[in-house]
Amino acid sequence: MPAIGFHRHDHAACIDTSIAAAERHCATHKLKLTPVRRRALEILLREHRALGAYDLLAHLSEDGLGSQPPVAYRALDFLTSAGFAHKIERLNAYIACAHLGSDHAPAFLICRSCKSVAEAETEMARGRLGDAARDTGFRIERTVIEAEGLCPDCQDTAA
Amino acid sequence: MPAIGFHRHDHAACIDTSIAAAERHCATHKLKLTPVRRRALEILLREHRALGAYDLLAHLSEDGLGSQPPVAYRALDFLTSAGFAHKIERLNAYIACAHLGSDHAPAFLICRSCKSVAEAETEMARGRLGDAARDTGFRIERTVIEAEGLCPDCQDTAA
DNA sequence: TGCTATTTGTTATGCTATAACATATCAACC
DNA sequence: GGTTGATATGTTATAGCATAACAAATAGCA
Numbered sequence: 001m002p003a004i005g006f007h008r009h010d011h012a013a014c015i016d017t018s019i020a021a022a023e024r025h026c027a028t029h030k031l032k033l034t035p036v037r038r039r040a041l042e043i044l045l046r047e048h049r050a051l052g053a054y055d056l057l058a059h060l061s062e063d064g065l066g067s068q069p070p071v072a073y074r075a076l077d078f079l080t081s082a083g084f085a086h087k088i089e090r091l092n093a094y095i096a097c098a099h100l101g102s103d104h105a106p107a108f109l110i111c112r113s114c115k116s117v118a119e120a121e122t123e124m125a126r127g128r129l130g131d132a133a134r135d136t137g138f139r140i141e142r143t144v145i146e147a148e149g150l151c152p153d154c155q156d157t158a159a
Numbered sequence: 160m161p162a163i164g165f166h167r168h169d170h171a172a173c174i175d176t177s178i179a180a181a182e183r184h185c186a187t188h189k190l191k192l193t194p195v196r197r198r199a200l201e202i203l204l205r206e207h208r209a210l211g212a213y214d215l216l217a218h219l220s221e222d223g224l225g226s227q228p229p230v231a232y233r234a235l236d237f238l239t240s241a242g243f244a245h246k247i248e249r250l251n252a253y254i255a256c257a258h259l260g261s262d263h264a265p266a267f268l269i270c271r272s273c274k275s276v277a278e279a280e281t282e283m284a285r286g287r288l289g290d291a292a293r294d295t296g297f298r299i300e301r302t303v304i305e306a307e308g309l310c311p312d313c314q315d316t317a318a
Numbered sequence: 319t320g321c322t323a324t325t326t327g328t329t330a331t332g333c334t335a336t337a338a339c340a341t342a343t344c345a346a347c348c
Numbered sequence: 349g350g351t352t353g354a355t356a357t358g359t360t361a362t363a364g365c366a367t368a369a370c371a372a373a374t375a376g377c378a
Contacts, residue, residue: 120291132279
């Protein structure tokens with residue numbers, strides 16, 4: 001299972017590994033992976049794409065785990081706070097973390113054609129953002145780094 | 160008037176310069192800076208902060224220039240397409256471009272305390288995002304680069 | 319002038335997100 | 349074991365962001 005990229009991988013194993021990592025992280029940090037939260041994470045992992053909060057809610061609802069928006073948003077708050085999922089600001093959507101367990105500042109490549117999203121890692125202090133922050137004395141706490149464009153497959157299709 | 164930063168500058172001159180640059184750009188590119196569009200740009204420049212579409216609409220409405228959401232969104236579409244304004248995805252808000260006229264990939268520093276926003280410039284191919292794109296064959300068309308944190312003033316206040 | 323494309327006006331609606339309060343569950347402590 | 353406080357869930361209502369669709373006006377050009 002590659003950390004970055006649009007290619008295929010052993011998805012069932014990827015889900016199991018991620019859930020196990022989430023459980024370890026919760027045990028270590030005294031967080032509770034309750035049924036709703038765990039199911040939400042499973043759904044995001046299984047879909048393997050950015051889901052809107054209401055899409056997630058629809059899935060949760062099928063499983064009898066809440067039917068009102070706050071249920072989904074609370075689960076997403078937990079997952080994003082714990083680093084198990086990320087919000088894609090450009091899409092107002094949420095995606096399971098691809099490097100679950102490590103503390104990181106994620107970056108995303110978003111295909112405008114097939115809507116697939118790949119996660120990379122960044123260093124907050126690098127690039128112009130870091131330069132600008134240093135120049136002005138700004139203290140960065142969180143970064144949103146997203147690129148929109150065409151993934152390799154969709155470039156081929158277009159050509 | 161500095162391109163980057165949170166400090167004071169000659170704001171009236173900054174507005175005039177930007178409007179003039181916008182007019183030149185429209186003349187060159189056969190774009191129409193209609194009354195609504197021009198007023199919207201003036202409002203964004205004058206406010207000098209990120210405004211929600213409905214905030215902008217309220218200002219336009221005071222001037223008798225439309226009272227329904229699409230009016231604001233159309234003006235914003237025009238301004239952002241032309242590069243006269245940018246959307247801050249993290250805030251669902253819009254801000255006048257600080258380097259109006261030049262083609263660029265903007266980056267933003269957003270203070271979570273006072274909500275001020277500073278614009279810097281980036282190179283799309285730099286940093287991890289560019290590395291990841293090259294590694295995977297992804298073709299970047301647009302980037303969203305935003306940092307959230309504390310500006311120098313708010314760091315001082317907190318201390 | 320008449321044609322066409324663009325812009326604006328307006329209604330209605332859909333998607334995204336949270337405030338507020340009630341209820342339930344859990345863990346720690348006496 | 350029961351009380352207490354903190355955390356999590358259920359539910360209603362509403363706020364905030366954005367666009368589809370169509371009608372009317374306006375501008376540029378043959």
